[in-house]
Amino acid sequence: MTNLISNSDARRIFLAKQGLSAPPNKALTKAGLLELIHELGFVQVDSIQTVERAHHQILFSRNQTYKREHLTALLEKEGSLFEHWTHDASILPSAFFKYWKHKFRHEEDAIMERWRKWRGEGFEHAFDETYERVVRDGAIMAREIKADGHVSGGWWNWHPNKTALEYFWHTGKFAIAGRSNFQKIYDLVERVIPAQFREPQVSREEFVDWACRSALTRLGFATHGEIAAFWDLLSPDEAKTWVNEHRDELIEVFVKPALGDKPRASWAFPDLLASVQDYPEAPPRVRVLSPFDPMIRDRNRTERLFGFFYRIEVFVPEPKREYGYYVFPLLEGDKLIGRIDMKADRKRGTLDVKRLWLEPGVKASAGRLDRLDAELQRLARFSGVEKVTYLDGWRA
Numbered sequence: 001m002t003n004l005i006s007n008s009d010a011r012r013i014f015l016a017k018q019g020l021s022a023p024p025n026k027a028l029t030k031a032g033l034l035e036l037i038h039e040l041g042f043v044q045v046d047s048i049q050t051v052e053r054a055h056h057q058i059l060f061s062r063n064q065t066y067k068r069e070h071l072t073a074l075l076e077k078e079g080s081l082f083e084h085w086t087h088d089a090s091i092l093p094s095a096f097f098k099y100w101k102h103k104f105r106h107e108e109d110a111i112m113e114r115w116r117k118w119r120g121e122g123f124e125h126a127f128d129e130t131y132e133r134v135v136r137d138g139a140i141m142a143r144e145i146k147a148d149g150h151v152s153g154g155w156w157n158w159h160p161n162k163t164a165l166e167y168f169w170h171t172g173k174f175a176i177a178g179r180s181n182f183q184k185i186y187d188l189v190e191r192v193i194p195a196q197f198r199e200p201q202v203s204r205e206e207f208v209d210w211a212c213r214s215a216l217t218r219l220g221f222a223t224h225g226e227i228a229a230f231w232d233l234l235s236p237d238e239a240k241t242w243v244n245e246h247r248d249e250l251i252e253v254f255v256k257p258a259l260g261d262k263p264r265a266s267w268a269f270p271d272l273l274a275s276v277q278d279y280p281e282a283p284p285r286v287r288v289l290s291p292f293d294p295m296i297r298d299r300n301r302t303e304r305l306f307g308f309f310y311r312i313e314v315f316v317p318e319p320k321r322e323y324g325y326y327v328f329p330l331l332e333g334d335k336l337i338g339r340i341d342m343k344a345d346r347k348r349g350t351l352d353v354k355r356l357w358l359e360p361g362v363k364a365s366a367g368r369l370d371r372l373d374a375e376l377q378r379l380a381r382f383s384g385v386e387k388v389t390y391l392d393g394w395r396a
Contacts, residue, residue: 004263005221007256009276011305011334013220016279018295019062020331024283028063030070034080034093036062041218041230042090044292045083047182048314050326051344051351052383054292055091060382061287061331076178079194083176084169087232087297094197102207103233104172111170115163124167126160131168139177139187140165208234212242221253221266229298243267258307282334286371288379289329296329296336308336308359323357330372337362340372344380350389351380364395 005013015021019040028036036059037043046054059066075081075091082094085103092100112124134140142162165186168174175192177185190198202210215230216222222230228239243250251270254263289296291312296302303309310329313321324341331337338358344351353376358364376388 003253005255010255015282017220021280021282028065033070038093045089054290057290097197098200108171127164130161130164221268257304284333286375287331306336349386353390
């Protein structure tokens, strides 16, 4: 078959694109961190801190010299990064802000219609006063302007001012200036995003071309649906149209899956096949991935490439969970070898390992368990606890 990519080569390409093939101990400077996030495209943000916040763990899993203060400086002081939505809340290079303006314009009408159904007529009654307060008084958190007598109930029961803050953030009038105890601090976008990133404009055609081209570059090979899903900025039909219009720049490749025999037709840039052997092999060490790691964000792609079925069970009732509340995938070299349930107990200073599940055919050899323990020790230190504790029954 013409342009057939073996499964091992496909994994090799994708892991390199995901920053998981670079030396994990090479000193990562602040400039290097910005470059890493640019290469990844985005780093998802999530509030759960079973062991470590998702964005910190995603970056640590790629480089163990990562420093949180570098991310804070780039995001909150220098404005080289900004926080907004891809498929979920994420940290992005501010160089991409000009493209997000098209998302802001699309969101204005879509959110108004969607939120009116959710909140009811008149939900926007606090918009003007909230905007004027931020203009007048500067950066603010939702709790500082909470309406008297309002009983919070999570995202489904935001108070009117919180609704306004989120609306102006989603539509690009406000930006996230920072976080305090993970709560967003909102301010006018012109006070947060530097002018060199905030002012440029791009046409709709340039936006669509960038969204597709940059997604395919970071994926290596992809269907039009995968291209659209990468940033969640376009529909699959828009990505399909882009592919059809740029067939002269692309090649069709056929990617061998981890399981089964039928290769999957995908698109790639022509230089991909010529440079397969230039991609480094992933380090053999074991690494713990965040459930929100961009490498496994597309669960179906993960299953095709790695033969690894993974779903997060946070919202699954406990009796129905197959594994656990917040279970971490384990990457060894270029294979996903299992998953681990663990939790940082910061009062006791321990990283408590509750259960380990290895994939069928993956042996619990002494060398593999030593590599896992070494990684857990590294993660424990990064998370601010003193030691790893293996609880009774941890070996499934």
